[in-house]
Amino acid sequence: MKIAMAQTNPVIGDFDFNIQAMIKRALEARALGCELIVFPELSISGYPPGDLLERNDFIDNQLNALQELIHSIRGIGVLCGVVNREICQGERRLFNSALLFEEQNILARTDKQLLPTYDIFDELRYFTPGPKSSLISYKGLNLGITICEDIWNDEAGLGQKHYDRNPVADLASLGADLFINIAASPFHGGKQDLRNTLLKKITAHYNRPLIFVNQVGGNDSTLFDGLSLALTAQGEVAARAMDFSEDLVVFDTTTQKGDCHGVSTTDDQAILKALVMGTRDYVTKCGFKQAIIGSSGGIDSALTAAIAVAALGRKNVKTIFMPSIYTSKQNIEDTKALALNLGISWQSIPIAPMYDAFLTLSDTFNPENPGITEQNIQARIRGTILMAFSNKEGSMLLATGNKSEMAVGYSTLYGDMCGGLAVIGDLPKKKVYEISRLINRERKTIPLSILEKAPSAELAPDQTDQDDLPSYDIIDAVVKAHVEDHQSIEDMVTQGLDRSTVNEIVQRITRNEYKRYQAPPILRVTAKAFGAGRRHPMAQRYRP
Template sequence: MKIAIFQVNPLIGDFKRQFSLIVEGSRRAMEQGCDLAVFPELALCGYPPRDLLEYGAFVTANEKCLAALVKEVHGIGVICGLVTGNPDETGKALFNSAVLFEDGRILHTANKQLLPTYDVFDEQRHFEPGTATQPVDYKGHRIGLTICEDAWNDKDVFRRRLYARDPVAQLVRDGADVLINIAASPFHKGKRVFRDTMLATLARKHKVTVVFANQVGGNDHILFDGASAVFDVRGQVVARAAEFAEDMVLYDTADGRGEMHPVIGSDTEAVLQALIMGTRDYVTKCGFRKAVIGLSGGIDSALVAYIAVQALGPEQIATIFMPSRYTSPDNYQDTRNLAGNLGVDYSIIPIDGLYQDFVRLLVPDADDTALSLTEQNLQARIRGTLLMGVSNRDGCLVLSTGNKSELAVGYCTLYGDMNGGLAVISDVPKTLVYEICRWINREQEVIPMRILEKAPSAELKPDQTDQDDLPPYEVIDAILEGYVEKAMSVDELVAAGHDPQAVADITARVDRNEYKRHQAAPGLKVTPKAFGEGRRFPLAKRFNPL
């Protein structure tokens, strides 16, 4: 059996688009002599559809799309994901399903059995868990059809399993010799290796071929890397699709061989490519063509500008430098050089006059040598207002430039530098920002070296640096990884060797600034635990154990 594995980039709810993708893909596969074309989880509507599933018209459109596909595609079998109705009188009204159809007939339907409710997932909100299904006989094979999480419960991979049953093990016991897992498995740093290890373990342990077809693209804050693959009975990768791009990869069960498309080597590059893809998809799927970025002369805005150019092209990017009396002379040159290197539009809007008007009204006795937070935040809010004005005037999306470290400890200004439609690097710790920028500069200087080498500063008062108010970012990021991503307690962090005073300071800042993060623009998720939908904490709280 010759299989074509497709990783497609859906737009949530655009059934016409997805219909065309599947029809055209199936025809391409048929021209290549394939017997079966495999598309990802919820390929008809896109993943995750969230509360669109509460609209009957959305579910009906999904059903009509399937009916049209079954009628249109002939001469090849197709597996794809979709939403189907639950005929029972009890339970949720919908299933997350996969179907196999061929020549006008639906041959097999499998419903997702394991519904994740952790991190960014909330599938039990809408879907009823499916019951076990038998493998389906097709082209001389017994295909065990599973959907994403159904494969993520092997007792030899997970020390604490979330579910009592293992759909993969059951399908193998029932005679499956090829496991096909259609998925919408999101990306985060480090996940590619773990996911490959898990799928290879399943193939080797059960002595079956494992076919993994994953969604690709960005849908809001969730990024999908694709990286679809086939694992043989030894657990070896014998077919591999590209990462962060739509692709088709072929595999033939007759000789156990498949196409191997190039993959990304390092996690640093993978994070960068994920951010580029996520920015492109968010901007364009929301109906924008252009973006505007406030350049400061710092490394964060430099990285966001680079990402935006790679995502949309330099002609679609405008950059604005908004100096004040506290802006260093170096930053005038550095921002101009960066814009020139990137080939983007660059303009300067000085804010000192506006700032002085605000200060006269609000803080008439302000001491210019010892500015309070009021005066500092006024500068950030003036810049944020100007960027939003440009957005309205020119019809472009503002990309905010704050990193995860700053967002975590509240080193950012509501209605100021937090303004924007997308927070591109809000899940990128400051130390990783530097790592990515050094990777960008590996062959030639794109980001001016002085931006990488100078001490980070908000430049909101004379001779200011971030470390006047914060511990070193290396210290912050190490503690944040434990506190935010691993849910370690203060005592556990101290026991792990972190400085007790730094732990107390940073964790208190994280807790105190939850309200700011609830008002932040959506950010692109690239770590195991990002701020936003996957991390849900109350605003009014005081964790105070006996």
């Protein structure tokens, strides 16, 4: 049997858009001689729908869209992810389901059993776990169908269990001929290798082929890489879809062969693609076409601008340079050169007159030796200017702060933290440079002087970031250990980091939690980003 694997990029709640895309893919698959097309998890509603699932009208409209989909596709079977609703003793229950239909008839349904509640997931908030696994017979094959997390509990693949049930083992024991997993499996750096290893171990252990069909695209801060796969019973890749792009590939269960499309070859390439895709999807799915960026002459705003151009096109990106009395001539030239290289609009608005006006408010303000207050005034003037242009022109302001700065609070609320999206807010400073150099390998986009200069906020005379902070290499190491790996201070000291420096950085991370709660959504590319997947209290007194 020829099976089409369709990785789609749904818009959450745009049921008509989503099913029209599915109908188009089904027609393509039918023309290729496929007997079955497989779509991702919750492909009609989009994933994750969050608290929209608490609205009965949302569920009603999704079920209506499902009926339209069922009646619109002929000549090919369809397996897709849907929200199912049941009323049991007056209580509404929702299920995250996979539905198989053909020629306007629903043939089978299976419900997701393992509902994750860690990191960005909160599925037990909405769904009821499905019953124990059973096989679905179709075209002479016994299909073992699972949904995303259902495969992330197999000891053969992971070496450990997190749930009591193991749907994969259950389906294997029942005699499944082919495993199919429909998923909305989010991306982060290193996730692709982890996922591929898991899938290969499962197929090799149970000696059965496996089809994995994943959602692609960005929904809010969560990014999905696609990279759908078909593996032989020996764990070899037989078919593979592109990463970070909608795609359709065909796998033949008889020959165990299929289409293999190109994907990223390094983690940095994948992260760059993820950020471009995430920026494009967030801006456009929110109803915007254009973006505006405060260009400082530094590496962060340069990388953000380059990503925005790749995502939205040069005609849809504008940069505004807002020099102060502390701004160097080099930064003026660098912002011009960057805009020229990118082919985007550049505008200069000096902030000195506005800054002087603010300083007249109080005798305590000191322009000769600006402290935190005076520095923050400058940042907030810039934020106000950028938001004014965003409002006037209907463009989305992209914040330019990186993860290292966000972690230690080296950012100004209502200043440089203004914006609708923090594009590189999950990139440590070291990774900012690595991704920028990757961009420059194909074309010298970011001026060399931007890559080589010392980072500076330029809010005081001769200022550099390292006047106020430990080195970024150390900050990055502590942030990864503390935020992503949940290591203790003792763990970090044992690994050779200086105790007083670690203490300072961890205290900064804790103290600045309130700022991050007010930050724009951050595109997630690491295992633990600031945002939905990290839920730390702001008013608390625990100090490690």
